[in-house]
Amino acid sequence: MPDLFTVLADPSRRRILDTLRGSEGLLVKELVAALGLTQPNVSKHLRVLRTAGLVAETAERQGRRYRLRPEALREMDDWLRPYRVFWTSRLDDLGDYLDSTRPHERPQP
Amino acid sequence: MPDLFTVLADPSRRRILDTLRGSEGLLVKELVAALGLTQPNVSKHLRVLRTAGLVAETAERQGRRYRLRPEALREMDDWLRPYRVFWTSRLDDLGDYLDSTRPHERPQP
DNA sequence: TGGTTATATAACCGTCAAGGCATAAAGAGG
């Protein structure tokens, strides 16, 4: 149960997620080929990602297919949301209207 | 020059940023009191945060005031953006679309 | 059965960071 930010601190794991995004899932061997990492290394990272809920695994004839579970990233986005308003325009703040816990003052009209 | 995700992997550092947000800057002693951490610990974390550009320091009579530099978080938001569309509503996607089309330098008044 | 492919796991190692303690540095005031 490592926390999400720790899991995403590793660049190889972020590369795995980036590679998984935009596909309907990849076999471990495909990830190994795409990233140029060793197979045990990839398997270890996938285990961490699976424990964090960031990927899901489905058995298949020729191996195990891993697919992205992007909802698990919401926790990071939630943390980031109160900060995002600092650099986005008011129009972009539309995306933040859900957030009621923003501790800094709203800009005066 | 540690990467941003590694810097933010530490919960104490995220708490420091959360505390700094919503104020115009705090003295080290105020952060120590607010967070219940030891003073050397806070100073070390502040050094890491300053190196990453996440906080800025200004000398003052009674100490040094640290203020948040939220722009440094954009790199994390940029990484997160392609994932955000997976779970956000269409309204939020509008904000993302504008993010990707409008130049970021000068928000329109 | 034996062999091949795909994936996971175990064992080991080097590195690195976090936290605690003690102390140094810097500035203000008496």
Add this chain to the structure above:
DNA sequence: CCTCTTTATGCCTTGACGGTTATATAACCA
């Protein structure tokens, strides 16, 4: 100059993590 306050830094220990190598497990095929 001395002292008090505030902050930074140095040293040390400990624990966690990433990467590699070797091996185990499982499925499939000849």
